[in-house]
Amino acid sequence: MNAFLAIIGRDLRLATRRGGEAALTLGFFVVAITLFPFGVGPEPELLGRIAAGIIWVTALLAATVSFDRLFRADMEDGTLELLALAPLPLELAVLAKAIAHWLLTGLAVTLLAPVMGLMLNLPEAAYGPLVAGLLLGTPALSLLGGIGAALVLGARRGGALVGLLVLPLFLPVLIFGISAVEATLIGLPLAPHLLILGALLAVALPVGVFGSAAALRLALE
Amino acid sequence: MNAFLAIIGRDLRLATRRGGEAALTLGFFVVAITLFPFGVGPEPELLGRIAAGIIWVTALLAATVSFDRLFRADMEDGTLELLALAPLPLELAVLAKAIAHWLLTGLAVTLLAPVMGLMLNLPEAAYGPLVAGLLLGTPALSLLGGIGAALVLGARRGGALVGLLVLPLFLPVLIFGISAVEATLIGLPLAPHLLILGALLAVALPVGVFGSAAALRLALE
Amino acid sequence: MEAVSTFLDMGGYAATVWPAYGVTAVILVGLLVASLRALSRRKAELAALESQMERPRR
């Protein structure tokens, strides 16, 4: 347990020390979202219609961008060898890193989403389901994204391959996150969508933890 | 000249060797674009209206994602020291790397854009200005993105910071790329917009080359 | 002759049917040819390697 907390604490400290990776993922999220009004034009009505979609998709992309660093830095400086040889099972070490990743990206993006919603003229009723969906969906992203990041380690390839591997895994999360918003807007109940997101998270937990650990062991051989 | 071509050739070879980074940036581009219909819904009419914007913004993001690796791998294994100490001026080495980056991302994205347009129901008249704009705009992205990638090296930070630094530099390119499409759709002449994009490229060339080289020297101190 | 041209016309849908069959043929034949050529190339490569290895060994 001590080792588990030590990993989370160290990853948070590394990210908040000097410039702060945390602030930076958020920066990417904010800047990418601000690009869209330039891309699709400033009409508030159109922006409002696509706002939830843009926020969700950008959250996915922001998470993807930060995945590559999740394990690569540890791989290159030899820390991963130590984690794999520590008394703590590698699966738990992976879980600790995923939790730190979520705190730094998923949680942060969730907290910022309402602000972005304001900028994009998101309909008022959509704020609740958007935030609830992100809160349940982003931990699944952190877990599943780990698989892609770990698989790519041995491959000596950068972020792009992670994107290709990881985005199909993200699709169901995206679909149900969006459908939660849509359902609320047309007056349907929200609960079933959140339940499905919860179920996806429950699937992502074992798949992500065991899949990433297996891929990491492979990368270290 | 020999050294200049050697750098381009090596970067292309590294990218096409095994798995192919080239194909992978494209993979990110394609997959990211396919996420949008899930986000904003599948109605062809809506998709067609925002198609050009989505393609441009995603092209920017795809370029951003690949920047981080542009110099970082060379920095970490010591190759950058050799480039900085080689008889070839570092500015030319930077230019060679930017050209290789453009061939691998900008050109590839430009060639794929019409296919993505088909999938997003892009209006027929928009294909020409979209491709022409990308063809002129993406080299500027490769040049300007280099500055961000180089600045970030000294900071020991990953992709997120590059995104933050680089995206504002990209704004003018995005704005005139989009306005070229818009102008054509409402029957205005295309040429002035392309001229401005060309002018931006002309500005980006010296700024990108000298800016990146200066930032790289700083990172190596 | 006319039969052939009506056949080629595909009830006005020549632009749909023929490219579909054409692309399929190109992809599948391409894959087959590529696979066979890789096979024979590797056979030759292996033979060359093995004859090279024989001499220093025995």
Place this chain on the structure above:
Amino acid sequence: MTAATQPAGLVADHLRCERGGRLLFADLCFAVAPGGALLLTGPNGAGKTSLMRVLSGLLPARAGRILWQGRDTVEEPGPWRRALAWLGHDNAIKPQLSVAENLAFWSRLGASGHSVPEALEETGIGHLADLPAAMLSAGQRRRLALARLALTRGGCWLMDEPTVTLDSASLARLGTMIARHRADGGIAVIASHDALDLPGAQALDLGALDTARA
């Protein structure tokens, strides 16, 4: 020796390792008792690093077993993981953290018998404790990595070329450190090209095995 006797310490039983399709060693057997040391030598590419990685468990052996205190380390990794301290070619140092912070993290990650300041003193970098690790010179960095092993008490040290970039004073300190560890009942397996003063150590020359080639 055969594994039937199952002594305390570290036993390798008919190990076999292939890398990149090439056989590095086969039927490799040795036993190191508590307090003992094993010095691996051999030319570049002989397989020293590969053997260390096989022993640690990072690289699966193609055949054979590794026993720690009589138990198979693959079937029962727990005791082996707790006993093991690894020093690879890479130092696993985070440049953003200070020297003391780096070491404190490692000490929470594994079992440790010595405190962070003790370990820093033992490798002679106590005065650098508050410096960001980014500012260390190559040799200071290696000493910080060695301090990680100095945290542990007993157990088995696997050290891949520990002497790299060390100055002569640090070499002497390293010798003292290994002697202290062995006196505590610890085991050290060391791959090195430098002549290290290891009284009573066994030597294994991987270059002399008939399978190995330069």
Place this chain on the structure above:
Amino acid sequence: MTAATQPAGLVADHLRCERGGRLLFADLCFAVAPGGALLLTGPNGAGKTSLMRVLSGLLPARAGRILWQGRDTVEEPGPWRRALAWLGHDNAIKPQLSVAENLAFWSRLGASGHSVPEALEETGIGHLADLPAAMLSAGQRRRLALARLALTRGGCWLMDEPTVTLDSASLARLGTMIARHRADGGIAVIASHDALDLPGAQALDLGALDTARA
């Protein structure tokens, strides 16, 4: 010595270097004539690597000048860049490329007097030419980096701890290689903790300067 005589070879004239706010050396002067060698020694953190980076031009000196063949290397970097061959702590090897491809790239990047196969032979890795560099052992990797210097003819070699992870046969080869280079009229500046056999080399102990500390 003063710089007024402006001899051929490499001259350092009252160099001063500070890192992380700490003075490493000041008023450092030396001259190495063609065919000469300079061996930098000193404890970890004395400033050997820093001095090498200052000489190369990667790290600007706080004060003083560096002259190559009588010309200031900062004002006129061209001749110095063409003459210089750098071996840092990192090997600059791309693991995806084969050994020969790595070397061929370097030979196109700088001036070179020897061919790729010659350089590989000189460091004893000719038989590995077609292997992906990812599969090299630590020592083989270092030898590949050394082969980069072996490509050049004449000029000035700056070598930061070239002996790291080398086996004894490779050490002997390194000695021959440096001797050949010096016989060609080349200069070698070498930082090392290992005793290297460099006949007629000057020695500079950075630890003995009054500013340096361990």
Place this chain on the structure above:
Amino acid sequence: MPNFLHSLASPARFQRIANAVLPWVSVLAAVLLGVGIVWGLVFSPPDYQQGDTVRVMYIHVPAAWMATFCYAVMALLSASFLIWKHQLADLAARAASPIGACFTAIALITGALWGKPTWGTWWVWDARLTSVLVLFFLYLGHMALSAAFDDRERGGRAAAILACVGAINLPIIKYSVEWWNTLHQGASVFRMDGPTIDNSMLWPLLLTVLGFNMLFVVLLLVRIKSELLARRIEVLQRARASGRG
């Protein structure tokens, strides 16, 4: 079972079986495809609604079926490689993935060509089309990953992990996409019920379906043989490269 598979999986044995089977399967594939395609193009009637465009069906539908079938084969092979460590299963999974990608591409392209006259557009974000597209991405990722390692065996294992994770994910994608779509679009104009199939269309379809299956077997065997050779070549090259005698 594993023992039986192991004995079957010895490379020499595989070579013998493959060499014996290949000529027959090749002839069968050629005949089935030849007869099926000529029947479909020339002798089967045009559809009363869709006219001659229906002839695309004789390649589109078998290709779409093969696309999913291939992934199932690949995932099973990958799982058995991870569990029992059959080298041959690794080679076979690696050989299957480009074949599957090609069939998927054919299904996508012929579907798009068919969509233009019948739906008036090349592409819609329909549930079925979208899940095929995602399947295509999974194939691409698999191929890219298995090729991205310096060491073939490790690349194979990484790709096997991906194939297994993707197999869990595939039904999730399929159902979530269908759900997503019905929510947004309501009853789509583009229903895939298709024409009630008449015997005159069923027969050629059946023939091309079988033909595609046989072609798959041919391609798979050829590619496995080729992968086996590639592995031996790599071993020999390594031995020579680092051997020096």
